[in-house]
Amino acid sequence: MDPREVKSVEDARTLIEDSMFKHIKVGVFDIDGVMRGKYMSRDKFLSALHKGFGFCDVVLGWDVKDQLYDNVAYTGWHTGYPDAQVRIIPSSCRTLPLESGGVFFLAEFADKAEAVCPRSLLKRVVSKAKDMGVEVDCGFEYEFFVFEETPHSIREKSFQGLTPMAPSEFGYSVIRNSVESDTYLSLLQLADDMDFPLEGLHEETGPGVLEAAIAHDEAINAADKAALFKTFTKVALQKQGKTATFMAKWSKDYPGQSGHIHLSLKDRDGLNLFYDGEREANMSATMRHFVAGQQKLMPDLMAMIAPTINSYRRLIPGFWAPTEASIGIDNRTCAIRVIPGDIQSQRLEYRIGAADANPYVILAAVIASGLWGMENKLEPECMVEGNAYDKTFPEHLQFPSTLWEAAQRLKNCQMARDFFGSPFVEHFAATREWEEREYRKHISMWELERYFEII
Structure with a gap:
């Protein structure tokens, strides 16, 4: 399956299961439009496809120099910087031509974090x-x-x-x-x-x-x-x-x-x-x-x-x-x-x-x-x-x-x-x-x- 043909969670699962990929790259955009992300193991990614995964909510609580905001209510030392729930967007799947293959997925913040997530903001509009x-x-x-x-x-x-x-x-x-x-x-x-x-x-x-x-x-x-x-x-x-x-x-x-x-x-x-x-x-x-x-x-x-x-x-x-x-x-x-x-x-x-x-x-x-x-x-x-x-x-x-x-x-x-x-x-x-x-x-x-x- 071509990565750009992926439209659903099941499509994404089929793509990964039919591939030789050991790791999948996932990224989410922060308040300033900077992508934050990581490589995930095959098993971890397949699990996260259905139920999402936790990502430290500090990425919504710091600036472009990774300095912590001291004036936001959503997260901070007062909350202990817990994990925010993140969902993978299957239809965002793309190849990574600069890395000799592999695939990439966008994600977006969910639950409480959805209120301040830039991508979710645009979705509401x-x-x-x-x-x-x-x-x-x-x-x-x-x-x-x-x-x-x-x-x-x-x-x-x-x-x-x-x-x-x-x-x-x-x-x-x-x-x-x-x-x-x-x-x-x-x-x-x-x-x-x-x-x-x-x-x-x-x-x-x-x-x-x-x-x-x-x-x-x-x-x-x-x-x-x-x-x-x-x-x-x-x-x-x-x-x-x-x-x-x-x-x-x-x-x-x-x-x-x-x-x-x-x-x-x-x-x-x-x-x-x-x-x-x-x-x-x-x-x-x-x-x-x-x-x-x-x-x-x-x-x-x-x-x-x-x-x-x-x-x-x-x-x-x-x-x-x-x-x-x-x-x-x-x-x-x-x-x-x-x-x-x-x-x-x-x-x-x-x-x-x-x-x-x-x-x-x-x-x-x-x-x-x-x-x-x-x-x-x-x-x-x-x-x-x-x-x-x-x-x-x-x-x-x-x-x-x-x-x-x-x-x-x-x-x-x-x-x-x-x-x-x-x-x-x-x-x-x-x-x-x-x-x-x-x-x-x-x-x-x-x-x-x-x-x-x-x-």
Whole structure:
């Protein structure tokens, strides 16, 4: 049986029992979208297929540096960090081409942990959409810089003076993707082999920066594919002696790295609900309500959209990143770009997203805010023609300027509690507050160079 034909627990059992695999890799994504996992013995995996398995809940209680949160209710020293129940997702089965065979399964948190699990969060939002009679089709695009460095050499250089895969700016360069064809083709083949196929892969503007467009799919599958793409692209490049970064902005000299989302809604018969050929830009009433909800809630949900300290380095004028909750027709200076098309291609591009966002969390925010707009039959504000950076927007459409402010906005957002559940809102906001407090503890080189002697 081909691993991508696995759909049920029994299919997964048959695949493993008919194979020679002694160990199976299982992974689950944490709050920041980082995969945590392990190899499981054949017998342990087969047992876990039916009844799940326990996984230390610390992975929902620490940050990207494995530092323990001191401000979350879900887990901590006060609970003793017990095991959380985890269920294996049979339909996620994939080969591991970078490991000479073997198979991999995604898992997700269950029971009590389900309330704060990112993948379960998105499932709740998708369920809400289905209750409203709509299905979500979407695809992620990622920009990422590639360096001729290893994780060790980057640290030895203190993240300074790094050698990019290619020098200078050369967007869409056929020279670059021909010279580096081995790297390009290896990533394209990996994406096919692991079923997160790419519709496009090209050189972006900046030394060694690539952009990948992942083929669209229904929402849960799309987020799975985006999260797996980020993880295994890093693995593939490190095996080649290279390193990729998906930071929102790694250098002040270059544009930030986007994580744009293309999205449309379909009814149960597969009809595109965003299309109406009789209206301006082919925008149906449903599309107008959907993007209006996204626009109005974007500032309140910014912690889910821009979840790191570094995220806010990217949100500055003139660097291809939106700075207010703007909407425009085929306008890349806006936070939401309405893309006019036909009955198949009419869609929106959510351009505020950066490459550092957790795919499950940001997609939950993108979809839920749109559904809220549909429920309330909202209309877009301040449709932009021309350069959105030159426009003045009302205060309620301006973004929070720091992660701390964004976390407070999220906690005070009633829609977030209604759609995501208060346990998730409290937990996620607390993790963002922790991130801000950790940042405040450190003294930057900029501060030392600016103040140490002269002030």
